Amino acid sequence: MDRGGSNTGTLLCLNLSRRNPPNLEASLLDDQTNDQSVLKQTPLHDLHLSLGARMVPFAGYDMPVQYPAGVMKEHLHTRAAAGLFDVSHMGQVLVKAKSGSYADAALALEKLVPVDILGLKEGRQRYGFFTSDNGGILDDLMITNRGDHLLVVVNASCKEADVAHMTANLADCEVTLLEDRALLALQGPQAQAVLAELWAGVSDMKFMEVREVPLHDVPCIISRSGYSGEDGFEISVPADKAEDLAKSLLEHPNCEAIGLGARDSLRLEAGLCLYGNDIDTTTSPIEAALEWAIQKVRRPGGDRAGGYPGAARIEEDLTSGPVRRRVGLKPEGKAPVRAHAGIFAEESPESPVGEVTSGTFGPSTEGPVAMGYVPASLAQPGTRVFAEVRGKYLPMTVTALPFITPTYKR
Amino acid sequence: MLKFTAEHEWLKLEGDVATVGITQHAADQLGDLVFVELPDVGAELTKDGNAATVESVKAASDVYSPLDGEVIEVNQAIVDDPSLVNSDPQGAAWFFKLKLKNIADADGLLDEAAYKELIA
Numbered sequence: 001m002d003r004g005g006s007n008t009g010t011l012l013c014l015n016l017s018r019r020n021p022p023n024l025e026a027s028l029l030d031d032q033t034n035d036q037s038v039l040k041q042t043p044l045h046d047l048h049l050s051l052g053a054r055m056v057p058f059a060g061y062d063m064p065v066q067y068p069a070g071v072m073k074e075h076l077h078t079r080a081a082a083g084l085f086d087v088s089h090m091g092q093v094l095v096k097a098k099s100g101s102y103a104d105a106a107l108a109l110e111k112l113v114p115v116d117i118l119g120l121k122e123g124r125q126r127y128g129f130f131t132s133d134n135g136g137i138l139d140d141l142m143i144t145n146r147g148d149h150l151l152v153v154v155n156a157s158c159k160e161a162d163v164a165h166m167t168a169n170l171a172d173c174e175v176t177l178l179e180d181r182a183l184l185a186l187q188g189p190q191a192q193a194v195l196a197e198l199w200a201g202v203s204d205m206k207f208m209e210v211r212e213v214p215l216h217d218v219p220c221i222i223s224r225s226g227y228s229g230e231d232g233f234e235i236s237v238p239a240d241k242a243e244d245l246a247k248s249l250l251e252h253p254n255c256e257a258i259g260l261g262a263r264d265s266l267r268l269e270a271g272l273c274l275y276g277n278d279i280d281t282t283t284s285p286i287e288a289a290l291e292w293a294i295q296k297v298r299r300p301g302g303d304r305a306g307g308y309p310g311a312a313r314i315e316e317d318l319t320s321g322p323v324r325r326r327v328g329l330k331p332e333g334k335a336p337v338r339a340h341a342g343i344f345a346e347e348s349p350e351s352p353v354g355e356v357t358s359g360t361f362g363p364s365t366e367g368p369v370a371m372g373y374v375p376a377s378l379a380q381p382g383t384r385v386f387a388e389v390r391g392k393y394l395p396m397t398v399t400a401l402p403f404i405t406p407t408y409k410r
Numbered sequence: 411m412l413k414f415t416a417e418h419e420w421l422k423l424e425g426d427v428a429t430v431g432i433t434q435h436a437a438d439q440l441g442d443l444v445f446v447e448l449p450d451v452g453a454e455l456t457k458d459g460n461a462a463t464v465e466s467v468k469a470a471s472d473v474y475s476p477l478d479g480e481v482i483e484v485n486q487a488i489v490d491d492p493s494l495v496n497s498d499p500q501g502a503a504w505f506f507k508l509k510l511k512n513i514a515d516a517d518g519l520l521d522e523a524a525y526k527e528l529i530a
Binding site for chain 2: 065066070071072073075261262264265334335336338360361363368390
């Protein structure tokens with residue numbers, strides 16, 4: 001992505017050579033693991049190539065940024081019908097207590113994650129984050145109660161560090177990164193209809209529910225969740241069966257393959273954070289407006305309050321309010337405001353107050369959308385601030401997130 | 411006379427005025443454009459300096475001035491409807507007209523055959 005550049009246009013036409021992926025598509029994340037010579041491939045790599053994908057390095061993997069339809073059409077198709085995303089680069093990790101008890105595994109992970117994991121019911125999923133000693137965020141993750149163990153899904157760029165972190169800190173637990181499974185995301189209002197072709201029972205599932213189900217006699221773990229703001233599913237499937245499953249889902253006339261480009265614009269319209277952009281070790285979960293993920297039992301006064309890295313800072317933010325907040329930003333004009341654009345209280349360089357962390361043109365909102373951090377005093381929806389773009393100060397309105405109306409099946 | 415640059419711009423030369431746009435290849439690579447910013451009429455551009463900005467959903471890209479000159483006209487139609495650049499980049503979706511400082515400088519640009527070889 002254009003992280004290395006500034007908010008002035010990164011690249012250009014200069015780099016449209018066919019041999020190398022153009023810079024403009026280079027990546028969605030700022031990471032150091034994109035050495036082309038050692039890129040890993042997901043089990044769907046051949047399928048991506050056969051579908052005409054434009055491949056780019058992302059978090060150490062050779063991934064499809066878009067297919068021939070392009071980011072705009074792929075985004076709109078996902079909101080109108082159903083999109084299939086390869087997210088096999090993400091880390092799927094089993095956490096199992098040596099005692100065989102779910103409660104032991106849950107209480108162990110609660111020492112790293114300020115979320116009620118013990119209270120998570122079997123077959124349910126919950127969002128959380130690993131916190132750092134200073135109260136920042138090491139990674140965000142999805143946590144599932146799988147009966148006698150936990151299944152967690154973590155970001156590709158953090159998965160080795162996350163596994164090391166859990167292995168070092170979860171006493172009496174076995175932590176296993178699943179190298180033999182792929183992960184597909186099926187998102188959009190037609191996702192249920194597409195999956196129903198393989199499993200009629202899908203309509204009974206609720207948002208954030210997880211079930212183990214055979215698809216074409218292959219054991220899959222299906223969650224009703226995603227990263228688009230739409231109803232949808234994530235399907236964990238054995239790696240050697242992933243291509244067959246993807247092809248059978250794509251046989252449905254309403255289901256198209258969607259690349260990482262549209263995945264990014266979909267999640268931004270949905271107000272969802274991208275680790276490395278919107279949250280990182282310098283942002284507390286409260287600054288990031290993620291306090292909804294910290295249940296009462298883990299907050300000050302709760303039965304299992306604290307007991308995780310950085311609790312003192314996070315509890316102070318919860319009690320006193322953070323100094324700055326992540327907010328939605330709606331530029332008033334047509335120009336997209338990109339990550340790293342400075343935010344100013346006035347139309348002048350003398351009043352810097354924050355920074356845009358994600359920004360794009362929202363195909364569904366039909367205008368630019370962004371997120372960023374501003375002082376708490378400027379975080380109220382309706383507040384006007386300015387972004388510096390190519391030397392100009394463009395007005396933006398602080399806006400409640402998400403920018404679209406989610407269609408989750410609660 | 412039609413000329414090209416390695417930065418994927420085309421120039422149509424008429425007297426000392428060059429009409430400038432981006433090539434079909436560039437438009438295809440950039441994908442659906444959602445925003446175009448053009449220079450002001452009267453702006454003095456220098457070769458390889460920033461002249462315009464185009465943005466897709468994914469990224470912003472700069473368009474450089476192919477030669478030295480003064481902007482005498484810009485195409486408001488592509489500001490109003492950036493998708494025109496994708497549908498007709500080498501026709502209706504020209505970017506700006508440049509009154510060249512030195513017409514002879516255009517001799518150093520690529521002809522169509524050389525440009526096609528570049529992107530082949």
